[in-house]
Structure formats: C-alpha cells, structure tokens
Amino acid sequence: MAFFIEKKDSSAIPEHMLEENQLPNENNLALFTAALDGDFERVKSAVKAGAKPNYFHRPADGATSMHAASRSSTIEASQIMNYLFVHGGCLDAKMITNHNTPLHEAIMHSNKSTVEALLDAGAAFVPNSFGNTPLHLAVQQGNIQIALLLLAKKHPVDCKNNRGMTALHICCNLCEEKVTTPGAGGVAAPVAAAMNPESYLKLAGALILYGCPLDEVDANRYTALHAAASRGNLDMVQLLVDSGCDITIKSFMQLTETKVVERTAQQVATLNSHVSVEAYLEGCEKKRQFGSLIPTNVHVSKWTKGVITAAKIRSGQKENEKTVNVAVGSAANVVKTRAKV
Template identity: 30%
Template sequence: MADATAALSARSKVQAFLEAARAGDLDSVKKLVAALDEEGKGAAAVAAAVRDANKRTALHFAAREGRTDVCAFLIDQLGLPVDPKDDDGETPLIHATRQGHLHTAQYLLDHGANPSVATSLGATALHHAAGIGNIELMKLLLSKGVDVESESDAGTPLVWAAGHGQQDAVKLLLQHNAKPNTETDDGITPLLSAVAAGSLPCLEVLIQAGADPNIRAGGATPLHIAADSGNMEIIKCLLKAGGDPNTCDDDGLKPIQVAALRNNREVVELLLPLTSPISGASNWNVDGIIEYTLSKDVEEKVQVKEATPLKSASLPRPQLVEVSSDAKRRSLEAKSRGDDAFRRKDYLVAVDDYTQATELDPNDATVLSNRSLCWLRAGQAERALEDARACRALRPDWAKACYREGAALRLLQRFDEAANVFYEGVQLEPENKELVSAFREAVEAGRKFHGTDKPNPTR
C-alpha cells in the first residue's frame, strides 16, 4: 500500500482519502493522510484542509456512511473540528442524521457537535430525523434542547414529518409542544403537508391536536387539495373535522368543482349533498356538475398555441473554451464514473465525478444536465437549477435542458416559472409527451395549490 500511495498524484490522494473515509477503510485513511502531508504541516492540518468540490471533509463522508470508527480517528486522533460546514451549510451531524445513523450521531453529539446548526436552507438535524421518521434519533436530538419550532425553507420539523407520512414522528413532536398550525412563508401547515402527502394517519393525529382543517395555502383549502388528488379517506376525515365544502379557492372553485375538473365522479358524489348549488349549473347532479365545470373550464384550458413565446434564443451563450484532447479524454472518464455512481443511486459521489468532468471540459452540456439531475435527486433544488440554466446557456435548443430547469423550479414550488420553461421545451419538441405532461402538471399545480401569482403562462 505504501508504494501504491506514493505513486498517486496529489489530487488522486485527496480523492482516495475521501473515498477511504466514505468506505470506512481506516487503515487506508491513516496511510493516505500521512502521504498527503508532503510539506510536514502535520496530519491534522492536512486532513482538515482536504475537501471535495462541495467543501465536504472526510468527516462528512464518514458520518454520511455511519463510519463511527473513522469519525473517532479524525476527531480523537487528528483533532478535526466536529462541525465543519460544506457548501450547503451541512455539518457531519446532519449527514449522519439524514441517513439514520444513530450511533454516529450519538458519537458526534458526545464530542461537541451542535444539534441546532441549520443548513443554508434552514434545516436542522431534527428536520431530517423527522423526515425519515427515526424516533430514536429524534429523541436524542430533542434531549439536547433543539428548538422543535425551528424553521427551514420548507417548514418546521412537524411539517417535514407530516409531509413524509411519519405518524410516530408527528406524535413525538406534538408531545414536545410542536404547534400544529405553524405556517411556512408559503402558508403551508403540517395539516396541509399531510393532505398533500396523502397521509391519513398523520392527518388524524394533527386534527386531534387542534390543526385547522380550513387553513388556506396558495388560495386553496385542504379540501381543494384532497379533491384534486381524489383521496376519499382524506376528504371524509376533513369533512368530519369541519372542513368547509363551500369555500372557494382563488379561482372561484369549490372542492366539488375541483373534483369535477378531474372527472372524479366518486368525489363529486360524496360532496354533492354537502355543497350549496352553484349559480349557472342548471342540473344539480353528478353528471350536471361535471358537464358544467368542464364546459366552463374550456376557455381557460391551456392551449399550446396560446402560450408564451420561446425565450431560449435570448439566453446568453457562454464563450466556448478550447479543450485539449487529453482533457476531453479525462473528462469522459470522469463522466463515466459519474454515470456509474448515478446508477448506484450514489448521487453525491456522482456530483463529484461530474464536477471533475465539467472542470476538464466546460463545453459539455450533457455533464451539467446529469449533475443537475443528481442535485435534484439529492433534494438540492437550487443547485439543480443553477446547473440546468448553465446547461441551457450552452445548448439553448436542447429540450432536455428545459426539462431539467423546469423540474428544479417545480421542486422549488415556483410553478409559474416552471410552466413557462416546460413550455419552451414543448416548442422545441412538440411530440415530447414527458414535457407536455410536465407543462400541464406545473400549470395545474400552480393554479390549484400555489395559484396566487397567475401560474398559467397564457393568462
């Protein structure tokens, strides 16, 4: 191993060191950190300085994989700080928690990790523990005094738990005085999150705790959202809790009309006797309501020919960089490694490989598209959007680049922008059913759930 280590380039040693930490190969970690100390600065200083393209240290990689023995070596033997932040503001504790590694999280906390540190998007370790429903991890974090009402861009830990259908996590947070009606900046509450996730158990627990069944978000009530999805059990639960079937959303539609737009006869039939007659609907029966609602909606339906003009031509195109044949070859090799990691669903490793590829060949839009998808799968929508837009700048006539940008915008709940971008892709490839479907879904999502900013680009 010593001879092989000596033969590695400095960059290769860095990659091997981080990979050894990820794999839990403690012997290699020790040998590689010694090999990296070429200038005699000391193993601790060298190890602390080694970071990947996203500023993750060996401790991040070890914690993410639950390699507690490697974490112990890095902290106890080398004296590495326990709370370094990567580019997303995530600490090793957050990495360990997101993957459900209880013992690693316990070790980090016992050695001074701050459980209240939040990422750049405001999420703490408790948010992630609640999202995966790991009760033991949640109890551990709560015992350290973490604020149960800490706000991330996507809400409190209770919103995360409800949105992921984690009933036991919802119960535990409520027992620790989490507020069932706390709203995000977008007006989303835990109850709305549970309804959107289709989680009846979480919904029932929240209602019992006093959650408001008539809260509005984006102009719609929980009944509107449930009627749109057609979840009969959720609808019945909301009605029993006092959900108002006669409240109109911002488009002037009652829940029964939302169900009618979906041609969902079962939901329309359920809501019919509870809904006051609608002016203009002459036949107040299931068929009459569906026929009236659909005919009224015809003039508002999204027509491809009426949508906004194509914008891709106005995108700034970057200056292409001259790339040597050797750099292109090495870029393709890094891209191939990224493809392999993606197939293993190891998205963050794939990001590292794609980063190397794009550094070697900045002209390859495919690499940016692939990295955008990896960021999306890893839940990093802002980074996904940044790469998608860079990809479109390189290839403005590529429909897939439009799809990548629209998908990132959709994850960010910027539905109006997503609809516009998806439509630009449709103009490039009118027969692309995936793009057409994504376009209409974005419009529908904006109109039904976050419709306050006129998400329909044709209006």
C-alpha cells in the same frame, strides 16, 4: 466594464479553510479515502504521517475527512470520527455546495452510532443551505431512532427550513402510500414511498409530544394539516385534529398578479379527490361550528405509546422515557390546555 474581487481578511476565514490546511499531498488524500472507506488503521497511519483532517479532497464541494467518515457505514466509523476530532477535525465544517456538516451527512446515511459520536462531541444543530436542520433530515429519512436521539439532546423542535417547513410539515408531506415522479414522456410514474406511512405517523406523534407547533405555515401558508390532507392520509389528519390543530386556517397561493387562491385543509382534500379525508374534515367543521370539536389525543397515544421508550437512546434515555410516559399518560390534559391557548 471592470470587475473587482473583494479581498477577505484572513482572520475572517475559518481556520480549517486556511491555505496551509488545504495543501494537496499524498497523506491528505490517503486520509480522506481511508475515512471514506471506514478503515481506522489507515486513518491513524495517515494522521501520524502528518495528514490534515480538514483537508478538502474536492475543493469544489469542501468535504473534509470528517464528512467522509460520517458517510461510512463501517463499525469503526464512530471511532474514526472521534479520532479525527481529537486530532483537530472541525466538528461543524460546512461543505461549500450545500453547507452540510458532518452531522447532516451522518443522518443522511442513517449512521446512528456516528450521529451519537458527533452529538457527544458537541456538534451544533445548524441548518444547511436549504435551511434543513439535522431534525429535518432525520424526519425526511423516516429515521425514528435518530430523530428521537436528536430530540433527547434538546434539538429545537420548531425550526423552519427555507420553505417555511417544520419537521412536522415534512412528516405530513411524506405520509402517503405512494408518491409520483415524472416518468417517460412527462407521465407521472408511481413509486413506493421511502418509508412505511406508519413510520411518519409515529414520528409526527413524537414531534407533537415534544412540542412542535401544529399551526405553523410554510411559504404557501400550508399548515401540517394542509399537507396531510393533500396526501390523503386519514390517520395523520386525525392525529393532528385530535392534537388540537386549527382546521380553519387557509393556504395562500398567488397564481397571477390578480388571482389569489385560498383553501382550507378540507378544500385541499377535495381538490385532490381524497374523499375520506374530505368527509372527516367536513364533520370536524360542523362540530367546530357547534362547539363540540374537542381534542382527545386518542391518535397521539395510538401512534406514540411505546415508540420513544422502545428506542435505544444511550444518552438522556431515562429523562426521555419519563417525559414520554407522562406525556402519553396525561395526553388529554395536554391537548385541552393547548386548545384553550
């Protein structure tokens, strides 16, 4: 059997990936390590000596000096990022392994000042190979300040990843006191959640105020409410219901060729033995049947009032604070309007 390798037109290859920009030499290696160390003086020396900001230190993953600088937590990291960009660094270079851009990497390492520098330079809100946008990652990290910064910069709030999950889905998936991971012998071992569940509640409230759709479904037709119910977080469930989510949507799981399971969020809570959530949603269903399930937005106000205004957002701060104050102040009107649609 013969195998053929398709020859790509060089014009279709991003400039930073061209062979002349990927020549291994001492200066390029020095630049990458200096950027990773967050040493501005060494970075400048390497660039002046002819180092290429877009050189891949490890060709297998495709990380450039821009990626390296975004991972650094030193106080000079944002300055290094700006310097590399001015000297030809590709702002949205994607790694070969996971398609992370420098913005993804900065968010994953919680480097807020570097995130600000990248956004000021015009970094794009592109997904990585998992479909996760910068907002997905900020929420996954439980980083309220970075999430709010992205939202203030008009990051789309309704993006879905490859599993069909919005940022709100991620909030609801992470909002439990403890999570479990496979332990020795296959026994589940409880470990502390990455962030206090209250952080995810505040993030969810902010996402809702910014217009994140409540009833989007993922690959298993789980809504954010299904996810919250499966985690047993009553506060998150109440927040979603008070915001006007649809409690009747059913999930869809194809277990076998002939067996399909569909469940409401209440049934998901029952399945996972979350008694308080089950009882609350049962009461909501009775109110819905009698036409008395009216969103109040009480929990949106509870978890978001002051959260965004307290965040130190350098860019677009005034506009953002005004938006939040108006949204929280007229919360009932917002959800009533949404409920009628």
